Amino acid sequence: MNIFELLDINNTLVNIPIGAGGYAMSWIEAIAAVFGLLCIWFASKEKTINYLFGLLNVTLFAIIFYQIQLYALLLLQIFFFCANIYGWYAWTRPTASGDTLAVRWLDKQKLMVTAVISVISVALLTLYIDPVFFAFANVMVDVLNAFGAGLADPVLQPDAFPFWDSAVTVLSVVAQILMTRKYVENWLLWVVINIISVGLYAAQGVYVLSIQYSILLFIAANGAREWSQLAKNNKTYKEEATA
Incomplete structure (x- = not known):
């Protein structure tokens, strides 16, 4: 099997007996899912290598979304690719004190600003998701x-779940940004995102993704628990160092 066959969405690895007629999982979907799980797992352990797996994951998903003509999701993968590069840099770059970035909670002001921006963004995207996506x-x-792709003009249907779709999109961007800065709240957002995603994909009959996000839900919950403890330890250490 050459690399082009491996990256073909129609190259089936296994047929999973769920849903009407089963689900043909391709090689590229399976490999991308494994990289995604490894990325989230290592991130929950505060291991910088998570960004390597993150870059591989979003690259493969960008190829998938290109093949199935989901261009908005393809653009989201480009954002995640850039965020992974920045996160890798931010996690390894020494701070002004000479240490690397520490796990911590958002202060009240940043938390309030983040919440307000998130709510407004979800509301706006919910209202305008169809015209914005169609134009995009x-x-x-x-x-x-x-560039010679030879694609036909897309025939698009209105978003099936505009509010939930918008919430997942906006919160995913916010959570990824918070992760690059090692804020504990990123895991709380991923828990919410994964709960919504499990129901959203199940409602749309995409059961494999629903199962995958169920696994990600438990990893995110564990990440929230472990990072909360790390933030507590870092705060105690900082207080003792300045005493």
Whole structure:
């Protein structure tokens, strides 16, 4: 099997007997899922190598979304790719004190600003997700066709669950940013995101993704528990060092 066959969404690894007629999981989906699970697991352990697996995961998902013509999700993977690079840098770069970035909680002011921005963003995206996505999809097709892709104009249906879809999208961006800065709240957001995703994908009949997000839910909950303890230890250490 060559690399192009491996990356083909139609190259089936296994047929999973769930849903109507089963679900043909491709090699690229399976490999991307494994990299995604490893990324989240190592992040919960505060291991910088999570960003390597994160970069591999979002690259493969970008290829998947290109093949199935989900261009907005492809763009989201580009954001995650950049966020992973920045996170890798931020986690390894020494701070002004000479130490690396420490796990901690958001202060009250940053928490309030983050909450307000998140709520407003979810509300706006819920209201405008269809026209924004339709316009974006057409622009993406035009751009790709300029490079010889030869794609037809997309025929798009309204978003099935605009509020929940918008919530997952916005909160995923916020959670990823918080993770790059080692704020504990990122895991609390991932717990919420994964709970919504489990129900959302199950409602749409994408049971494999629903199962995957169930696993991610437990990893995120464990990450929240472990990072809360790390933040507590770091705060105690800092207080003792300045006493």
